[in-house]
Amino acid sequence: MNKIVTVDWLPDKKSKEPVYQQIVNYISRKISNGDWAIGYYLPPQRVLAERLKVNRSTISIALDILKSYGIIEGKSGKGTAIISNTWSIMISSNEANWGSYVKSGFFKENLPTIQLINKLEFVEGITRLGTGEMSPKLFPKEVITNAMNSLTPKMSNLSYLGPLGLDELRETLSHRLKSFGINASPSNILITSGSLQALQLISISMLKPNSKIFCEIPSYINSLQVFQSAGMKLEGITMDSEGLQYWNMGEDMKCGGVSSLLYTIPTHHNPTGIVMSEQRRKEVYKFCSRNAIPIIEDDAYWELYHGEKPPKSIKAMDVSGSVLYLGTASKSLAPGLRIGWVVGPESIIERLGDVKMQLDYGASSLSQMVLNEVLINGSYDEFLIQFRTILVRRKNRMLEALNHYFKDIAKWNNPTGGYYIWLDFIDEVPVEKLFNEALNKGLLLNTGNIYHVSKTNSLRLSFAYVDEELINQSIKELSRIVRSLV
Amino acid sequence: MNKIVTVDWLPDKKSKEPVYQQIVNYISRKISNGDWAIGYYLPPQRVLAERLKVNRSTISIALDILKSYGIIEGKSGKGTAIISNTWSIMISSNEANWGSYVKSGFFKENLPTIQLINKLEFVEGITRLGTGEMSPKLFPKEVITNAMNSLTPKMSNLSYLGPLGLDELRETLSHRLKSFGINASPSNILITSGSLQALQLISISMLKPNSKIFCEIPSYINSLQVFQSAGMKLEGITMDSEGLQYWNMGEDMKCGGVSSLLYTIPTHHNPTGIVMSEQRRKEVYKFCSRNAIPIIEDDAYWELYHGEKPPKSIKAMDVSGSVLYLGTASKSLAPGLRIGWVVGPESIIERLGDVKMQLDYGASSLSQMVLNEVLINGSYDEFLIQFRTILVRRKNRMLEALNHYFKDIAKWNNPTGGYYIWLDFIDEVPVEKLFNEALNKGLLLNTGNIYHVSKTNSLRLSFAYVDEELINQSIKELSRIVRSLV
Known part of the structure; x- marks a missing residue:
């Protein structure tokens, strides 16, 4: 180009x-x-x-x-x-x-499609049908501004913080994680500038360039360059309705002493929405422990269940300290805070914290204070209850529209949580052409090939970002475009 | 250890x-x-x-x-x-x-002394005589909380931002930079999570591993691993009272086609406090342009002049786009916002922005909004006037104490801006031993060797962090410790 x-x-x-x-x-x-x-x-x-x-x-x-x-x-x-x-x-x-x-330089460029998406997302008048972000219209303004208002009288400084981040926030998270069955003291928790930075830290400070990163097919991680920039290879593992088919890792692991690691999103998987079953979680944990494969568990969507609670995280069953657990406020509260956290063994957390000090000298203290306020005053949990209802309503609208306009040409799932519907076309659809055609009509798509090279016949739809009133008509429009291409 | x-x-x-x-x-x-x-x-x-x-x-x-x-x-x-x-x-x-x-991993550890300092800074009861941060007691609480209060009613979201950061803030900075003689449109400005991240971005996205980074002897950059982690070499250049002796770069530049770059803090230099003269700035710019050496100008302290305004930045004379200019709110307002900015040619800014999206998907939107508010409502400039007066008073206290307790054993400068006094001992003092002895007495020092291996007989003192009432007695105590060692 x-x-x-x-x-x-x-x-x-x-x-x-x-x-x-x-x-x-x-x-x-x-x-x-x-x-x-x-x-x-x-x-x-x-x-x-x-x-x-x-x-x-x-x-x-x-x-x-x-x-x-x-x-x-x-x-x-x-x-x-x-x-x-x-x-x-x-x-x-x-x-x-x-x-x-x-x-030049160590860092790869973002994929061209991702660069384009990053830019187009800020163009007026575009309907974003695949964006992994809550609509700005759902911004919990009261939650945030109340927190800011109650914070201001007691704010005594905005200084640099220690390598692991704001002590009060780590205390709060330590307490909160216990209610999810995760035992982590504040010294096991590092605050990061979003989960993406956590992945970046792991990649540049702990792994060797030839390491192998196992992940689901498809996986959000394929849309990033975080591991590839550091010279690591992604190795996709297929999924079924219960999650990752870990037994397929077997063959690859043995070849030639290359160190490997598993990156997984077991709950409300991005982009497929799949929830790994409790039994599968146990097996994956056991398999990885036996083979000394550390696990990065990305748990951005756990709290966004639509009905029943999902099984506990893999980290909750971790007695050997081999799971690094990633949490974030970006999907469930406000992405612009840019706050995430890594939970893991102290020695790893210390190493990551030392490197974080060299990257940016810590995440915004202001954002950390506001998040802590929101968590301790209870308004976060109140917002979650509302937000879940809204997600369900939006999802149902999208499912209805899909039933109406796509029944004969595609298949999709009904996710039990998170933001995403994964759609597979029944016949072959040239997705690159679809991307461009849709863009001409003002629809921005996240095509399947972003999440795995093999997924050239799929879309990640998101009901979190698009205006609720626009869901029906944009799915209708999309159907029209698809039909004009096949 | x-x-x-x-x-x-x-x-x-x-x-x-x-x-x-x-x-x-x-x-x-x-x-x-x-x-x-x-x-x-x-x-x-x-x-x-x-x-x-x-x-x-x-x-x-x-x-x-x-x-x-x-x-x-x-x-x-x-x-x-x-x-x-x-x-x-x-x-x-x-x-x-x-x-x-x-x-393991691409990233070097922080230097052991720096790791120790990073940790000790958060231990109670330690007097920090060298810390490059404004005292939390000087935190402009009203400025920040007023900005937060006027921000809350009009906050409409806390979303992800585009690759270059908050548009309004870049507009404001573009306008503000004009008053410093720097012509930069918003598309020439990238918001970063502090200046440190700007250096990190430059290092990992633009430079080749064997590049050579020229810098002052001594230099703040020696205390970081940012270039070294990416495989680059720092090459120190001596200074005189007018700044960097650029003519000493001559010999080294020629050896074998290695690309090189100059990192400089021309105004209120960290750690020596030296201000590069206007004439020297012109010469450095001309020399670097002629030899095609891009310049990174770190201008964290320009606004913190104690009396007369310093000469304009090198960037202000840049017609060829060969200066990348770094600004920050950390030294003059609040480090915990974690907001800095890079100013440079669009193509470079775009590349850095693309990599930033991969590192952390942008700096805190909340911090950016608050900073923009502080800049446009005029309270930043009002605070600067107060802050300069406070810095002068603190500096004078420290100079008085030094005159009283160090006259016979050390030499130091009277800086015209910034945070730092650079002190050279007349006779040899074992600074590592001094560091430990001082720590035993509750004084945390930034020894000269952090800023260059050759500076084993010097200290960077800072009058910005230590409590004003403690300046005299801690300098007295320090003198006692030094005398017990020589």
């Missing part, structure tokens, strides 16, 4: 300086100050002429001069590319193109 | 289970759940016997059993070490000791 630069400037036709010279100056300034990077493309000459309101011949002269400077270059069939600037000398002295520049 | 585990348990002497068996169970549980890591040491048998209130022979039996299990091992002259647990199989299958375990 070529990156085309944005031209938001017009030459001054009354100036004494020739227009072609003004264009040369404008373009070289944008390139030399790095706004336009190596490997980006200029718009085609015709488009450029229209934008700048000049003749095509003027553009032609200006581009010839820039070519003679060696800072742009015509690429046959691809347009005019930027090939040199100040940063390029630093960043990629031998291979001066945008592709190699973004590969 | 051996890590000795903490034993906070007593056997139940009334139990039917033999006491030695209880001890075996306790120790294996602590080890198997990972609370006690590989390579940690048990307390000596005598100490263990005292703590557990049992005979030494009982300890001896218990340890023999544990040794037979292969989970502890006597190391001659060093005590009894832990040599195996669940995590160890994963983390360091061949080299089972704590040292190699913490080296």
